[in-house]
Amino acid sequence: MLKFTDEHEWLKIEGDVATVGITAHAAEQLGDLVFVELPEAGTALDKGATAATVESVKAASDVYCPLDGEIVESNQAIVDDPALVNSDPQGAGWFFKLKLSDPSAVNALLDEAAYKELIA
Template sequence: MKFTEEHEWLRVEGDLVVVGITEHASEQLGDVVFVELPEVETQVAKGDDCAVIESVKAASDILAPVDGEIVEVNEAIVENPALVNEDPLGAAWFFKMKLDDMSQLDEFMDEDAYNDFIG
């Protein structure tokens, strides 16, 4: 699993990459009450706003971590936003992407580096 400085995790699954937010991010956000996900078949560029999370405290944007196409989204977290707090690394994945170039993943942190990053 790879981690971004924006507190997203990326997991390779066949030729796709699954994206979610880290446990640290979900703790910082507090109780999540609303999630908006991108449309499938959307082409996104790294840094584009592509999902929204609202907690009891505030709204946050989820940025596309890499260039590629959104091929699947997790409606379960739209139906039950609390899942993002309950299982951020598992059942509460956000979307799956088909990457233009898998080598984009190389720049991201591994788990140890991410744990150092969040201190």
């Protein structure tokens, strides 16, 4: 199941774990990324907390945690090569995997059609 937030994140939900990244729209708006900082596995985060930081040539931006949960894995590949987020934002450019405190909370997120409408 694929869900979206109005903060321009996508979540691919498998059981109680969500793989989280930023949308192609967000990556395009940010421009060429040169630095990514990700949360460590084991970090518990509330919805809305700063989970990651991305920096383009020009500016720094925060990536917020989309739901309450615990980080189970971060994508070292985008730390080593931030350009992956620009080239494949909804694939190889994923940010982290989040074990959801309440898997039913995903129902409140946007589906793809609603997200597309948001950025239209």
